[in-house]
Amino acid sequence: MSDHPETTFRAGDALVARVAAETAAAVPGVVALRTDLAGTLLGLAGQVLGTRRAPVVAARVDGGQAEVSLSVVTRLGFNCRDLVVAVQREVADAVRAYTGLDTLVRVTVVDVLIDRPASTSTDADVSAR
Amino acid sequence: MALTPDTGTPDTGTPDTGTPDTRTPYTRTPGAVEAHVPVEPLACGRDAAEVWDHTEAGTLDEHERDCPHCGAAAADARGLEAMVGRLAQEPLVPPATVVDRVVGAVLAELRPRDLIPLDSPHGPAALDAAAAAAVLRGVVDAMAGMRARSCRIARPSSSDGRPGPAEVAMTVTARFGVDLSSTTARVRQMVLAAGEQALGVPVARVDIEVVDVFLDEPGPAR
Numbered sequence: 001m002s003d004h005p006e007t008t009f010r011a012g013d014a015l016v017a018r019v020a021a022e023t024a025a026a027v028p029g030v031v032a033l034r035t036d037l038a039g040t041l042l043g044l045a046g047q048v049l050g051t052r053r054a055p056v057v058a059a060r061v062d063g064g065q066a067e068v069s070l071s072v073v074t075r076l077g078f079n080c081r082d083l084v085v086a087v088q089r090e091v092a093d094a095v096r097a098y099t100g101l102d103t104l105v106r107v108t109v110v111d112v113l114i115d116r117p118a119s120t121s122t123d124a125d126v127s128a129r
Numbered sequence: 130m131a132l133t134p135d136t137g138t139p140d141t142g143t144p145d146t147g148t149p150d151t152r153t154p155y156t157r158t159p160g161a162v163e164a165h166v167p168v169e170p171l172a173c174g175r176d177a178a179e180v181w182d183h184t185e186a187g188t189l190d191e192h193e194r195d196c197p198h199c200g201a202a203a204a205d206a207r208g209l210e211a212m213v214g215r216l217a218q219e220p221l222v223p224p225a226t227v228v229d230r231v232v233g234a235v236l237a238e239l240r241p242r243d244l245i246p247l248d249s250p251h252g253p254a255a256l257d258a259a260a261a262a263a264v265l266r267g268v269v270d271a272m273a274g275m276r277a278r279s280c281r282i283a284r285p286s287s288s289d290g291r292p293g294p295a296e297v298a299m300t301v302t303a304r305f306g307v308d309l310s311s312t313t314a315r316v317r318q319m320v321l322a323a324g325e326q327a328l329g330v331p332v333a334r335v336d337i338e339v340v341d342v343f344l345d346e347p348g349p350a351r
Contacts (some may be wrong), residue, residue: 081329
């Protein structure tokens with residue numbers, strides 16, 4: 001009998017969701033993570049009650065694999081395709097490093113923020129008349 | 130449940146003469162399974178968490194009633210209990226925007242969402258079609274002499290089942306007098322470039338319909 005019994009652990013859905021959320025939010029170009037209706041309502045309830053906000057990422061652990069779904073908001077100037085590739089790579093690496101789980105990361109860019117100029121007076125270069 | 134207050138009291142090395150404490154200084158009562166972190170005992174040798182528990186239960190022993198260190202810990206426990214009690218009595222006042230935000234979340238959930246697949250070697254990825262259209266409209270709006278009215282973008286599957294290049298259909302208005310042929314050609318080039326550079330979506334087709342003209346508005350008085 002060994003003096004050091006084997007220690008095992010199982011990563012839960014919420015753990016994977018939080019790791020994914022923290023990692024995704026740190027990817028350059030990710031302005032915000034957006035959740036679904038249930039997550040929004042839970043977040044609002046958490047704000048009112050002063051508790052921690054619900055995770056904004058849906059995650060499911062099944063055996064040795066995890067599946068994560070993220071909805072991200074970015075800003076004009078970041079290539080959406082490159083952004084989702086970076087988010088998928090970073091999140092999968094982070095979850096694997098922290099939990100050992102192979103992770104499928106679904107990413108949807110749900111909004112692109114556009115900083116509109118305050119004035120449109122630059123139309124003077126049109127030789128229209 | 131025993132909370133662990135930070136005593137901050139220096140250890141004088143002279144335990145009080147109260148009830149003998151046979152425990153080691155950095156361990157909790159046997160059976161207290163929730164304790165994982167070694168806790169500095171009070172200067173008198175008592176465990177502050179136990180004093181807190183006894184205070185809440187009203188079971189302070191003779192030493193804990195007379196000892197100044199235990200008395201301070203008990204006072205902290207009573208103060209915290211009173212503060213928590215007051216907060217618990219206060220009515221919940223949700224922020225004024227909570228209804229608007231809930232309604233917005235519900236409407237956003239109910240709105241049908243068209244997604245454009247994005248090419249990624251790491252798994253499924255997509256872009257909201259409305260967001261993509263807003264980007265392309267913004268590109269057109271930034272051009273001189275053109276305004277976007279509407280924009281639809283779709284990415285039909287190719288013959289092998291993979292997403293093919295995108296197709297864009299736009300309606301625009303033009304400033305009265307501009308050369309429509311050259312301006313729409315510029316619109317097309319800008320949409321092609323924005324599709325690749327901003328969205329990461331190759332665009333194969335751009336249909337542009339000029340639906341109206343607009344006149345320059347008079348500028349602000351100087």
